[in-house]
Structures are given as C-alpha cells and as structure tokens.
Amino acid sequence: MTTLSTPRQDSTNRTRKSALRDGSSRSGGTRATVRRRADGRFVLACLLPALVLFIVFMIVPTVNVFRMSLYTWSGFSPDLRFVGLDNFSRLLDDEQFVRAFQNTVALLIVVTVVTMGMALFLAAIMTRQRLRGRNLYRFVLYIPNVLSVVVIAAIFSAVYDQENGLLNGTLRLLSLDGLQQVWLGDQKIVLYSVAIAMVWQSLGYYMVLYMAGMASIPEELYEASALDGASATRQFFSLTLPLIWQSLRTTLTFFVMSAVNLSFVLVRAMTGGGPDGSSEVLLSYMYKQAYTNSSYGYGMAIGVVIFAFSFLVSLLVSRATRREPLQF
Amino acid sequence: MKEATHTALLVTARTLVAAVCLALVVTARTTVGWGSLLTMLAGLAGLLALLAAYNRRFR
Numbered sequence: 001m002t003t004l005s006t007p008r009q010d011s012t013n014r015t016r017k018s019a020l021r022d023g024s025s026r027s028g029g030t031r032a033t034v035r036r037r038a039d040g041r042f043v044l045a046c047l048l049p050a051l052v053l054f055i056v057f058m059i060v061p062t063v064n065v066f067r068m069s070l071y072t073w074s075g076f077s078p079d080l081r082f083v084g085l086d087n088f089s090r091l092l093d094d095e096q097f098v099r100a101f102q103n104t105v106a107l108l109i110v111v112t113v114v115t116m117g118m119a120l121f122l123a124a125i126m127t128r129q130r131l132r133g134r135n136l137y138r139f140v141l142y143i144p145n146v147l148s149v150v151v152i153a154a155i156f157s158a159v160y161d162q163e164n165g166l167l168n169g170t171l172r173l174l175s176l177d178g179l180q181q182v183w184l185g186d187q188k189i190v191l192y193s194v195a196i197a198m199v200w201q202s203l204g205y206y207m208v209l210y211m212a213g214m215a216s217i218p219e220e221l222y223e224a225s226a227l228d229g230a231s232a233t234r235q236f237f238s239l240t241l242p243l244i245w246q247s248l249r250t251t252l253t254f255f256v257m258s259a260v261n262l263s264f265v266l267v268r269a270m271t272g273g274g275p276d277g278s279s280e281v282l283l284s285y286m287y288k289q290a291y292t293n294s295s296y297g298y299g300m301a302i303g304v305v306i307f308a309f310s311f312l313v314s315l316l317v318s319r320a321t322r323r324e325p326l327q328f
Numbered sequence: 329m330k331e332a333t334h335t336a337l338l339v340t341a342r343t344l345v346a347a348v349c350l351a352l353v354v355t356a357r358t359t360v361g362w363g364s365l366l367t368m369l370a371g372l373a374g375l376l377a378l379l380a381a382y383n384r385r386f387r
Contacts, residue, residue, distance in 0.1 A: 092362075099360045105368045106357045109375065113350065188358075242386065313372070320380035323387050 065307070069300040075290065087301035096277050097302065100285040103191055107263045107281065108313070111198045112255055119203055120248075123210035124236055128222075138211070141204035149201065149262065153269030156197040160184050184271055187278035194266050194279055201262065206251055213244035242326055249321040256314050260306065282306050342378060349374035 069087055073080045091097050122141070126134045144152060159166045160183035168180045183193045217240065225235050241248070264283035267273060273280035273288065280288075282302060290299025352371035356364040 095360055098362060098365055102357050102360065102365050102368055105365070105372060106353055109350065109353050109368075109372055113375075191357075245386070316376050317379075320376050321383055323383055 062307075065300050065303045068297055069304045071297045073296045074294040075296040076294070083297070087298045088304075090298060091301060091305065096280065097282075097285060099277060100280040100282050101305075103278075103280060104260060104263065104282045104309075106191060107195055107198065108256065108259050110192075111195050111202075111259050111263075112252070114195075115199050115202050115206060115255070116248075116252065118199070119206035119210055120241075122203070123207045123214055124240060126207070127211055127214040128232065128235075128240075138204075138208065142208055143204065144201045145205040147201075149265045150269050152197060152201050153266055156193070156200075157184065157270055160193055185275055187275055190271060190275065190279045194263070194270060197266055197270065198259070198262055201266075202255070202258075206255070209247060209251060210244060213247045214240055217243050245321070245323060246325050249318070249323075252321060253314050253318050256317055257310050260310055282309075342382065346375060346378055349378070 070082060070084060071080050072083050072087070125131065126138060131137065147155075162168060162182050162185065165183070167183060171177065171179050181189060184190055221239055221243075222235060225239055230238065260281075260283060263281045264287070267279055267281050267284045268287070271279045273284050283306060286299045286302040286306065288299075289295045289302060293299075349371040352374070353368045356367040356371070358364075
C-alpha cells in the first residue's frame with residue numbers, strides 16, 4: 001500500500017507543481033506579451049515623427065509628380081485638366097527633350113567614368129606611393145567639395161571667359177592662339193566644359209573615400225604579394241580593387257543619382273542650358289517647362305522620365321556590381 | 329593558350345569594348361534624335377554589361 005500510495009502522492013504533488021509552473025509560466029507569458037506590446041508601442045512612437053516627415057516630404061511629393069504628369073496645369077490657375085498620357089506622347093515629338101536626354105546620358109557616362117577612374121588612380125597613388133606633401137594634395141583636391149556648386153560655377157565661368165579667362169589667357173601666353181575657344185558659347189564643346197567642372201567638383205570627395213578604404217587594407221597583404229612577385233598594377237587589380245569593392249559599389253550607385261542632380265545646378269548657373277539648348281539636361285529642361293513655361297504637367301512628365309531613368313540605372317549598377325564582401 | 333596570354337587578351341578585349349562604348353556615346357550625341365539616344369543607351373548598356381562580366385567571377 002505504502003509502495004502504491006507513495007507514487008500517488010508523488011503524482012499528485014507533481015500535478016500540483018506542474019499546475020503551479022503552468023500558472024506561473026502563463027502569467028510570465030502574459031507579462032512578456034504585455035511588455036512586448038509596450039516595447040512595440042514605444043518603438044512606434046519613436047519612429048512616428050520620422051515616418052510622418054518621410055511620408056509628407058518624400059512619398060506625397062513623389063506620388064504627386066506621378067499624378068500631376070497626367071494633367072495640364074499652368075502652375076498658378078485653378079484650372080486643372082486631366083489629359084491621361086498626353087504629356088508623355090508629347091515628349092516623343094519634343095526634339096529639345098531628346099537633346100536634353102542625350103546630354104544627360106552623355107554627362108552621366110563621361111563624368112562617371114572619368115571621375116571614378118581618376119579618383120581610384122589618385123587614391124592608389126596617394127596611399128601606396130610615399131609622395132612628398134600628399135596631405136597637401138589631398139587637401140587641395142578636397143577643397144572643391146567644400147565649396148558651393150554655384151561658387152564652382154562662378155569660378156569656371158571666369159576660367160572659361162572668352163577674353164580674360166584663365167584658359168584662353170594661358171593659351172595666348174603660350175602662343176597657342178589657334179587653340180582658343182569660346183568654351184561656354186560653342187555648341188560642340190559647351191557640354192564638355194560643364195563636364196570638366198563636374199569632375200573637378202566631385203573628384204576630391206571620392207578620392208578621399210577610396211583612400212580611407214585603401215588605408216584599412218593590412219600592409220602584410222601587400223608585402224606577401226610583393227614577395228610573390230606582384231607588380232604595383234597587379235596589386236591594384238588583384239588586391240586593392242577587390243578589397244575596396246563594397247565602397248566602390250556604393251559610391252558608383254550614389255554617383256549616378258548625384259551626377260543627374262549636379263548637372264542641373266552647374267548647367268543652370270554656368271550656361272542656363274545654352275547656347276540654343278545645346279547644354280540642356282533633363283532636370284533643367286523640366287524646371288524650364290514647369291516653372292518658366294507654365295507647363296507644370298508636362299514638366300512633371302519629364303520628372304517621371306528622370307525618376308524612372310535614374311532608378312533603372314542605379315538598379316542596374318547595383319546588380320552589376322553585387323558580390324560577396326571579402327573579409328580581411 | 330597560356331593563362332597569362334589569355335588574361336592579357338581578355339583585358340585588351342574589355343578595354344577595347346569599353347573604349348568603343350564610350351566613343352559610341354560621345355559620337356552619337358552630335359546628332360539629335362531618338363535613334364542617336366538609343367545608340368547612346370546601347371553604349372551605356374554595353375558598359376554595364378562589361379562591369380557585370382568583370383564582376384561575375386567574384387560573385
């Protein structure tokens with residue numbers, strides 16, 4: 001009996017204990033759920049101001065650009081007429097739009113290739129070669145990034161001045177009068193004059209970014225590769241480039257978007273899109289249509305094209321450069 | 329073919345393709361029209377394809 005009753009008591013105790021445990025775990029679980037909910041509410045409250053600002057200043061205007069591209073509106077009058085995709089079909093016959101698009105693509109490609117190439121080259125030289133006064137070079141190359149873009153436009157307008165400009169003046173001094181140009185007045189070269197200003201403005205910033213990436217690469221890797229007989233070029237392509245690839249990838253994606261924006265400010269300040277629209281870029285053309293020509297809806301249709309183009313190019317660049325990050 | 333020769337040929341071919349794409353963009357800009365714009369976009373696509381091809385072996 002004793003032997004039989006003991007297990008019964010034990011089992012009763014066990015049942016009680018498990019019931020108590022269940023009860024405490026249930027109340028513990030409820031407490032955890034309540035706490036989790038409170039945490040969630042706190043996080044939401046912290047995020048709310050930023051979320052509201054993001055919606056009001058990013059989402060709503062972007063949606064509005066898409067919406068307004070389906071209307072004709074002068075920008076001031078209360079008359080707003082829905083025209084569907086008419087604004088987009090008008091774009092197909094607009095030669096000035098095509099020219100602005102071509103200029104944007106040309107600037108995007110030429111400036112990106114030159115800036116990224118030069119920034120990588122200069123960063124590699126400054127990091128790997130023991131140049132005397134390299135901090136001074138770094139400082140001098142970084143200065144344009146601190147300056148306002150409008151100031152840069154003013155500097156380059158002075159440099160390109162036909163009569164008293166630094167460029168034509170130097171050519172005259174060197175008796176190279178035949179090479180003198182109307183740098184901002186010749187339809188064939190005006191876009192490249194703007195491109196040079198763009199490269200000058202952004203070169204230092206990207207160079208410093210790449211230098212920071214290169215400086216973090218352990219010296220032993222270079223020593224080991226040098227012992228294996230790798231030249232400086234080989235080291236650059238097989239060691240430096242793969243190890244800074246993540247920052248290269250990020251900067252390339254950002255640069256595509258910033259080049260479109262930067263070209264607008266420089267074109268607006270240096271040439272106003274002239275002569276005869278030969279330096280017009282998409283953003284400056286959009287601005288003209290929306291705010292000067294009182295064709296707000298048409299301007300927004302151009303805005304949609306710019307958005308789609310920038311988004312697509314950034315996406316393609318991001319996809320093309322995706323790879324597993326290397327650990328070192 | 330030796331590996332070094334293969335690499336040298338590959339690098340040369342890629343450099344040439346990049347130069348052609350860049351030249352395509354610069355020359356097509358001189359004429360205004362949808363055809364020229366498409367040519368420029370083809371140049372851009374070529375450069376991106378080249379970048380993707382270079383990056384493929386590191387994925």
